[in-house]
Amino acid sequence: MKKVLAGLAAVATLFAPGLALAEKLVIACGSVGQEADVCKQGAEAWAKKTGNTVELMSVPQDAGQQLAQFQQLLAAGSADVDVIRIDVVWPGLMANNFVDLKQYFGEDVLKEHFQPIVKNNTVNGKLIAIPWFTDAGLLYYRKDLLEKYGQKPPTTWQELVQSAKAVLEGEKKAGDAKLVGFVFQGKAYEGLTCNALEWIDSFKGGTIVDSTGNVTVNNPKAAEAIDFFAGLVGNVVPKGVLNYQEEEARNAFQAGNAVFMRNWPYAWALVNGKDSPVAGKVGVMALPKGGADGKSTGTLGGWQLGVSKFSKNPKLAADLVKYLTGPEEQKRRALVASFNPTIMSLYKDPELLKANPFMGSLYDTFVNAVPRPTITGAKYNQVSTEFRNGVYATLTGKGKAADNLKKVEAKLQSLGKGGKW
Incomplete structure (x- = not known):
């Protein structure tokens, strides 16, 4: 009888008010x-910390493929x-499928x-994700x-x-035939959109579709x-770049096979x-201008965490989001993997700036980055x-930019309302 009572007491304790059972959450990271x-x-x-468990969902590297995977789910x-x-x-694109995190x-x-990122994540008054x-x-x-x-x-x-040609010529004489001048994300995916927007904006050729909804992509500076x-x-630029995403570009550069590389901050770490052949030999800076009268620019990137409205435990999921996006975790991520924080105060943290000097010197680049349309x-x-x-067609020799951008303009106007967004 004592054993039965002890067992009942244990069950009562397990389900007592205020004591929750361990839950399992699934998160889709990069x-x-x-x-x-x-x-x-x-x-x-x-x-x-919370006594729960978390499982990571496998996702592809390509952002477009990730989006398709999530939209299907x-x-x-x-x-x-x-x-x-x-x-x-x-x-x-996804606002209707996420919990409003303002609660x-x-x-x-x-x-x-x-604040611009918080505003970006707010759709019709609904906060769908945290930076x-x-x-x-x-x-x-x-x-x-x-x-x-x-x-x-x-x-x-x-x-x-000019600099790339000077280095390549010198290194070729020294016997390095593998070295190339410049690598970037040239495959026809979202990464090329980011690169090409930077090119156009650096030449002062606009931003594809402007803030008032006008399609501006077809202009002489953009074509140039x-x-x-x-x-x-x-x-x-080697022809192979036309199949490069972020990691292909990084691998080529990190192997010592490229003089210059366009990439995101994550590549710094x-x-x-310790195993990188180019460790200590790399500098990082804002992207160049499109000529003396051009501008230095960088496409706004970044990722946020949202809670699916189909989650069986949205409150607990929101707690996970709060932890991962908090100052302590954002600082840790910056230190170990050079992920740029979204919390402003961290850009004054001495330890963080020592590990990632560019985060301080290129602060303006991050806060003034050019947004996609x-x-x-x-x-x-x-x-x-x-x-x-349209850009890829030009890169692969299928027509001049002016002709291809004219076609892009017509297609974008047809997608909009009466030729305008």
């Missing part, structure tokens, strides 16, 4: 570079994932983050090779080409920019890792696809 590992570390720290009302990492351009996050917490890390395109370069051949870090794209980079393919709302993906396909 898979580029160290993203999955660093996300797993953070999620496991939260799980240990959400369209089916699937509860297979609780927390989803979403791109800075997805809020308008879990106070204004005091939201004010810690860059996690921000991004802008950067230029990585081999300090040792530039110094060896008396070259300075380039301030314009034209200077980059695209033609300029198309002219580099097969010369300073990896190219300077999210004014196009739910049709953004179509707009981006049409734009990058």
Whole structure:
């Protein structure tokens, strides 16, 4: 009888008010570079703290493929994932499938983050995601090779080409036939949209669709920019770049096979890792201008965390989001993997700035990055696809930029309302 009573007491304690059973959450993180590992570390720290468990969902590297995967799950009302990492351009596409996080996050917490990103994540008054890390395109370069051949870090794209040619010529004489001048994300996917927007904006050719909804992509400066980079393919830029995403570009640069690379901040920690052949030989700076009268620019990137409205435990999922996007975890992620925080105060943290010097010197690049045309709302993906396909056609020698951008303009206007967004 005593054993029976003891057992009943144990059951009563297990289900006593205020004591919750352990829950399992599923989170979809990224898979580029160290993203999955660093996300797993953070999620496991939260799980240990709260007594719950977290499982990572496998996702492809390509952002477009990720979006398709999530849209398929959400369209089916699937509860297979609780927390989803979403791109800075997805809020308008996915707002209806996410929980309004205003009920879990106070204004005091939201004010810690860059306000333009919080605003970007708010759709029709609904806060669908919390900023996690921000991004802008950067230029990585081999300090040792530039110094060896008396070259300075380039301030314009034209200077980059001249410097690359000088280094390549010298290294070819020294017997290095593998070295190339410049690598970037040239495959026809979202990464090319980001690169090409930077090219056009740096030449002062506009932003594809402006803030008032006018399609501006078909103009002489935009055509000049695209033609300029198309002219580099097969010369300073290897033809293989037309199949590169972020990791292919990083792998080539990190192996010591490229003088310059355009990539996101995440690459900094990896190219300077203990096993990297170029560790300590790399510099990073804002992207060059499109000529002396151009501008230095970088496409706004970054990722946020949202809670699926189909989650069986949205309150707990929101708690996981709060932990992962909090100052302690954002600082840890910056230190170990150079993910740019979205919490403003961290940009004054001495330890963080020592590990990632560019975060302080390039602060303005991050806060003033050029946004993609999210004014196009739910049709953004179509707009981006049409734009990058037109750019890719030019890069692969299928027509001049002026002709291809004219076709892009017509398609974007047909997607809009009466030729305008």
